[in-house]
Amino acid sequence: MQTMKALRIHDFGGPEVMRFEEVPVPEPKDDEILVRVHAASVNPVDYKTRKGAFPAIGREQLPATLGRDLSGTVERCGPGVRGCERGDEVYALLGADRGAFAEYVIVKPMEPASKPARLSHAAAAAVPLAALTAWQGLFDHGGLVAGQRVLIHGGAGGVGHFAVQLAKHKGATVLTTVSSADLELARALGADETIDYEAQRFEEVVREVDVVFDLIAGETQARSWSVLKPGGILVSTLGEPSQEAARKHGVRGVGYMAQANAAQLAEIARLINGGMVRPVLESTYPFSAAPQAEQRQESGHVQGKIVLELAA
Numbered sequence: 001m002q003t004m005k006a007l008r009i010h011d012f013g014g015p016e017v018m019r020f021e022e023v024p025v026p027e028p029k030d031d032e033i034l035v036r037v038h039a040a041s042v043n044p045v046d047y048k049t050r051k052g053a054f055p056a057i058g059r060e061q062l063p064a065t066l067g068r069d070l071s072g073t074v075e076r077c078g079p080g081v082r083g084c085e086r087g088d089e090v091y092a093l094l095g096a097d098r099g100a101f102a103e104y105v106i107v108k109p110m111e112p113a114s115k116p117a118r119l120s121h122a123a124a125a126a127v128p129l130a131a132l133t134a135w136q137g138l139f140d141h142g143g144l145v146a147g148q149r150v151l152i153h154g155g156a157g158g159v160g161h162f163a164v165q166l167a168k169h170k171g172a173t174v175l176t177t178v179s180s181a182d183l184e185l186a187r188a189l190g191a192d193e194t195i196d197y198e199a200q201r202f203e204e205v206v207r208e209v210d211v212v213f214d215l216i217a218g219e220t221q222a223r224s225w226s227v228l229k230p231g232g233i234l235v236s237t238l239g240e241p242s243q244e245a246a247r248k249h250g251v252r253g254v255g256y257m258a259q260a261n262a263a264q265l266a267e268i269a270r271l272i273n274g275g276m277v278r279p280v281l282e283s284t285y286p287f288s289a290a291p292q293a294e295q296r297q298e299s300g301h302v303q304g305k306i307v308l309e310l311a312a
Contacts, residue, residue: 006102007290010063012052015291018066026106030080033107035072035090038121039284040100042306043068043129043158047298056096065099066294071115071124072105072311081109089115091269093128093260101290103310113265116272119279126279126305127162131268133237133258134163137213139170141256142235146171148210151202151227153220155191156182156280158305159237160215164189165277167213175209177202177220182303185280203227211235225249280304 002025009017028034046066048054057064071091077084092112098105115124137159138144150167154160155176167174168190175193178186186194195202201223208229214221217238224234225245233252234241241253271277282303285293287310297306 004103005287006065006099007067007287008063008065008099009050012050012059012062015050015295017050018291018294020288020290023102025104028076028078028081028106030078031109032078033074033081033084033090033109033112034076034104035070035092035107035112036075036104036311037070037072037100037102038309038311039072039125040067040070040308040310041125041127041129041158042285042290042293042297042308044297045129046101047294050294054096061097065102065105066290067094067100067102067308068096069093069125069128069130070100070105071119071121071127075104089121091115091124091128091265092262093132093258093265095260101287101308108260110262111260113262113269116269118273118275121311122284122307122309123279123281125307126158126281127268127272128265129258130158130305131162131166131277131279132261132264133159134166134213135264135268136258136261137235137237137256138163138167138211141254142211142213142233144170144172144211147173149173149175149208150211150213151206151209151224152176152191152213152215153224154178154215155186155189155194156303157215158302160213161185161189161280161304162277163213163215164191166271168192169271169276172211175206177216179301185303189280214238214241225251282306284309 074088090112177197206227212234214236228251240255246253
C-alpha cells in the first residue's frame with residue numbers, strides 16, 4: 001500500500017494538535033482525480049478548523065487533514081473523468097471533506113481548472129480560495145458591475161488583494177481600508193482611494209458606495225452601514241450581517257462561504273495569464289514548517305498570502 005505524509009488533527013485545540021502522519025494515498029473513484037500536491041496555501045479557515053470554530057468540520061469528521069486549496073499535477077484519473085491526463089497542471093479549491101496539506105489529494109470534477117501558465121505552483125496555490133472568495137462576494141452576491149463604487153475592507157490581505165484587482169478589472173471605482181504599511185501595495189493593485197484605518201475613520205471620508213465588501217466584521221462592519229447608498233449591499237465573509245441594521249439603513253446584508261467553481265477558476269486563470277490579476281505572496285514555507293506557517297497566519301496582518309511548498 002502506497003503511503004503519503006499529511007498534516008492532520010485528531011482533536012481541536014492549539015498548534016500542538018497538528019501532527020504529520022503517514023496515511024494511505026487515496027484511490028480515485030470513477031469521477032475523481034488524484035492530484036500530487038506541489039503547493040498549498042495557508043488560510044484563516046485552517047486555524048479556525050483546528051480550533052473547532054469552522055462549522056463544516058465537527059468532531060465526527062476527525063481526524064481531518066488541514067488545507068483548502070492547492071496547485072499540483074494530475075497523478076491518476078478515475079475512468080469516468082474526461083479530458084484528464086496524467087501530468088496535467090491544475091489548481092483547485094477543495095471541499096471541506098478533504099485537505100491539501102498532504103502529498104496527494106482527491107479532487108472532484110467541479111473543483112479543478114488548468115493552472116495559470118505564467119505562475120509557479122507556489123504562486124498558483126495562493127489563488128483558489130482567496131480569489132474565488134473575492135469573485136463570489138463581489139459579483140455573485142454583491143452584484144458589482146462597471147461604474148459602481150465598492151469599499152473593500154482589508155484590501156491588502158489574502159482575499160482583499162484579489163478583490164481590489166477583480167473589482168478594478170470589472171470597471172468599478174475601488175476604495176479600500178488598509179494599514180499605513182499596506183497603502184503602497186493597495187495603490188499598486190489598482191485601488192482608486194486608499195484609507196489608512198490607523199489614521200482615519202473611513203466613514204468620515206467615504207459616502208454613497210454601492211457595495212461594501214467586509215473582510216473584517218466587528219465594529220468595522222457596524223460602521224459600514226452608513227456609507228452605503230440606499231439599496232446598496234454589505235457582503236461579508238464572516239457570518240450573516242445584522243438584518244435589523246440593514247433594514248434600518250435601507251440596504252441589504254448578506255453573508256456567504258466560498259464554493260468550489262471550476263469555471264470561475266478558469267476565468268481567473270485567464271485574467272492572471274493576461275497580466276490583469278496577480279497573487280501577492282508574503283512568504284513561502286517548506287511543508288515541514290507548516291505549523292510555523294499556520295502560526296504566522298493566525299498572528300494576523302499577513303500581506304497577501306502564505307504558501308507551503310510540498311514538491312518541486
